[in-house]
Amino acid sequence: MAGNGNTDGEFSFSAAAARDALPRITTEKGAKSTTSSDVCHDDTASRVNFQTIDQLHSLQKKRSAPTTPLKEGGGVVMGTSGPTTPVSGESMLQSVSASLASLTRETGPKVIRGDPTSAAKVAHVPQTPTSAPAADVSDSSLKFTHVLHNLSPAELYEQAIKYEKGSFVTSTGALATLSGAKTGRSPKDKRVVKDETTASELWWGKGSPNIEMDEQSFLVNRERAVDYLNSLDKVFVNDQYLNWDPENRIKVRIVSARAYHSLFMHNMCIRPTAEELENFGTPDFTIYNAGKFPCNRFTHYMTSSTSVDINLGRREMVILGTQYAGEMKKGLFGVMHYLMPKRKILSIHSGCNMGKDGDVALFFGLSGTGKTTLSTDHNRYLIGDDEHCWSETGVSNIEGGCYAKCIDLSREKEPDIWNAIKFGTVLENVVFDEHTREVDYTDKSVTENTRAAYPIEYIPNSKIPCVGPHPKNVILLACDAFGVLPPVSKLDLAQTMYHFISGYTALVAGTEEGVKEPRATFSACFGAAFIMLHPTKYAAMLAEKMQAQGATGWLVNTGWSGGSYGSGSRIKLAYTRKIIDAIHSGSLLNATYQKTEIFGLEIPNEVEGVPSEILEPMNAWEDKVAYKDTLLKLAGLFRNNFETFTSHKIGEDGKLTEEILAAGPNF
Ligand SMILES: Nc1ncnc2c1ncn2[C@@H]1O[C@H](COP(=O)(O)OP(=O)(O)O)[C@@H](O)[C@H]1O
Ligand SMILES: C=C(OP(=O)(O)O)C(=O)O
Ligand SMILES: [Ca+2]
Ligand SMILES: [Mn+2]
Known part of the structure; x- marks a missing residue:
């Protein structure tokens, strides 16, 4: 609108303009003062509800319908036009602030809900607890960390595409992403804290996957991950569930740096309803995923720049130096292998489906043997493809999604998996046509371990809730x-x-x-x-x-x-x-x-x-x-x-x- 300093008025074309000349633009405050004969209106009856472009854009996004109204004020900044979340602001922010608290310096960081690019108006935000000694104040305690809490797939797509290189929408609507240097798990970099309890409870030594680390080294890595996450403009936080057996449900929180990781876990864990989210409370287990940020090789027990650390006592997991998303789901699976047997429930690495007559089958097998492929069966109900519990009452899926290998995937041989690769699905490390965005599932240029992570309801015969008899x-x-x-x-x-x-x-x-x-x-x-x-x-x-x-x-x-x-x-x-x-x-x-x-x-x-x-x-x-x-x-x-x-x-x-x-x- 060059030459027109008035930004909150309305524009109209002057009908008096000469036939071949450009119409003269007149601007008037309030618009109502002009006589209608002077002004050309396409439709004089309908008035617009916005005065500015920003307002127009704000209209595009309708407010979600949360189960309880969003509470304004109370010192919590609500996102305006950025990603939103249908959960009460203050308690969630307080809880996230506590999760992200440094163990050695000031307490919980200042956190704000929403995208840093849209929630520009900064106000006072609660800290947990609020009384940090002045001597402990550092630059990091003065900055704000924006929290993108339980964003929807659409919001996460936008975040990924805007900010994460290598994120694209494929021709079927999936989100193609790159997991970086690591395209598979790093079992040699997995560490489990050996303390008084776990020393006697867990399996250690030859053949065991539990390579020990001490509490102190864990805390060093935890601090490293937390410092890294707090140094970012924004972090993604997922609050979700594991295990469809309501009596043995586990609340997990995943704090991560990437929209890709947040969408992956959104798909793979059980998604709480808005009401459940409102009453989520304190998580039972928390993952700090610092992704590409490496561990420090001077830290005891570290043998590479990657470290995946589980601390059962603290109910925490830290990921440093790998962005492979499967690390999160399989890390939580490990935790279930500890928690469930304590309750006399068997945790199993198997797919599971059920026939029309209620006959349940388990499919055990290592990676690539066919758990996902064979449990996904058009003639049967899918209970889950990878991680289950077998309790006194029957089976339950631990997860809310599937993670299918897609190398050489074909529509003919695996139609249900093929059709699940649509909007919302995360497609890792696949290669696609730069113009049509059609995926070439035979292409192994990035890795042979190409993957699709989708919510289980994307399989038409999935059984929701994902439980079944013995x-x-x-x-x-x-x-x-x-x-x-x-x-x-x-x-x-x-x-x-x-x-x-x-x-x-x-x-x-x-x-x-x-x-x-x-x-x-x-x-x-x-x-x-x-x-x-x-x-x-x-x-x-x-x-x-x-x-x-x-x-x-x-x-x-x-x-x-x-x-x-x-x-x-x-x-x-x-x-x-x-x-x-x-x-x-x-x-x-x-x-x-x-x-x-x-x-x-x-x-x-x-x-x-x-x-x-x-x-x-x-x-x-x-x-x-x-x-x-x-x-x-x-x-x-x-x-x-x-x-x-x-x-x-x-x-x-x-x-x-x-x-x-x-x-x-x-x-
Ligand atoms: N006879 C077969 N049975 C099962 N899978 C097969 C067979 N032949 C080829 N495949 C392929 O092997 C892979 C099995 O992988 P997947 O089902 O994801 O394994 P898992 O879930 O156990 O890791 C799929 O890509 C599937 O198409
Ligand atoms: C995700 C994994 O599981 P699977 O290959 O069994 O599907 C994995 O082992 O990294
Ligand atoms: Ca598996
Ligand atoms: Mn599988």
Whole structure:
């Protein structure tokens, strides 16, 4: 509006302007004084409700309808046109301020709700407690940290796209993001605080994922993360739940630096209703995710710039030097592996679904074995794809979302996952066309571990609430790149426990080097990276539950057939699905079986829809000698791995322990 100093008046075109000349712009205060014949109005009846561009923009965004009205005043700054949140301002801010408090200097930081670019009007904000000694005042205590609390996916999209390089909307509406240098978890950098309690309670030493750190070093890292987060203009705070079992629900708070992390956890944890959020109170567990900010190598126990630290006593987790979002969900899973067994609830690394008749199946397996793919089944209700609890009353999902691998994802083979990749879904590290924004799921340029994180209700057959009765089938998945395990075998209880404790899968080693030998991985309970107690504790609970419920165990090889990786081929997903169908329907239970040599596995002679030649792995191999050699090699690896467990008793039942020890390969 150059040449027009009046910003709060209205504009109109003068009808008196000459035909070919530009109309003269007249401006008048209040507008009503002009005679209507002088002014051209498209629609004189409708008056606008704004006087300025800012006001116009403020109209675009309707206020959310919170369950209780937002309280103005009270020293709390309410965001005006920035991201908003339907929860009472003051108590939330006080609680966040307490979460972010430095342990050594001034207390809670000054926090403001909303985006720093929109909530410019600064007022006094509560501190917890308000009486910090003057000597402790530092520059950091004088600055404000803006809190973006439980933003909606749309708001988080905007934050990500505006401020986080590498954030884009894909052609189907998902938010494509980059996780930076780390595109997978960092188990070697995981540390757990060993204090008086955890020293005796947790599993330490050889084979354990719990690498110790002391309380002091944890506090150093915590302070580092908190200082980093407080130094930012804004932090994202998610207040959410874990576990759909209402009696064993855990309240978690996630403080992070990135909209990507906030949206990821929004999708992966259980989303509270506005009313639940209003009454959220103090979280049971808090994550401080400092993302790319590294740990200090001079800190005791640090062996790289990445550190993922769990302190069960303080109920806190600190993440430094990695932006891989899966670290948060799996970190919380570890915490559940500690908390739930204390309540006699078994925490399990498995997918879970339920048939129309209420028959529940569990899908155990290490990463990439098919938990997410096979639990997502168009003919069944999805309870969850990765983390569950099995209590006295049945199963419950720990999470509120799924985290699917998307390498080579196809619409034909996995339509439900394909269709879940839409607005709201976080797509990590995928490659897309720069113009159409169509994702190329075959592209591994960034990583092979490309992922999609979406709320569970994006799967049409999801069962909300995500709970179900006791499992009928317990399916152990192994992706056997050696190609010697049968596509399916029926297990007795001892065999189920043997394979559960072994936790076998074989992945294919690095794709870039010439060596493409399969490498066996044994991970106790199909999740050694997440368990907190000795594996036999979980095994005993599983045995007891399976026995009590009469559940059947199955071993399903979703890996190679007709040869190892390189000569054989991966078992077709369509065949594996037929096998799983036959387990669910009960038809496989009634099949005729034969026993394999060495592993002593019961394999069916027929499965509907699956070529019978592949059911006995030896038949599928051309080179029978190579088959036998490979089988013996794998059997040896199983035996070596199980050696550490031979001195342990599994539960109270000495007989079962003996049977489990005898359930391994015989050669
Ligand atoms: N026969 C098969 N059974 C299961 N998955 C298969 C099979 N063949 C190929 N796949 C692929 O293997 C991957 C399994 O990954 P996913 O289900 O995410 O594993 P998890 O959830 O256990 O980490 C998917 O990309 C899937 O498409
Ligand atoms: C997210 C993970 O789980 P999964 O690969 O089992 O889906 C992970 O292990 O990082
Ligand atoms: Ca997993
Ligand atoms: Mn998965």
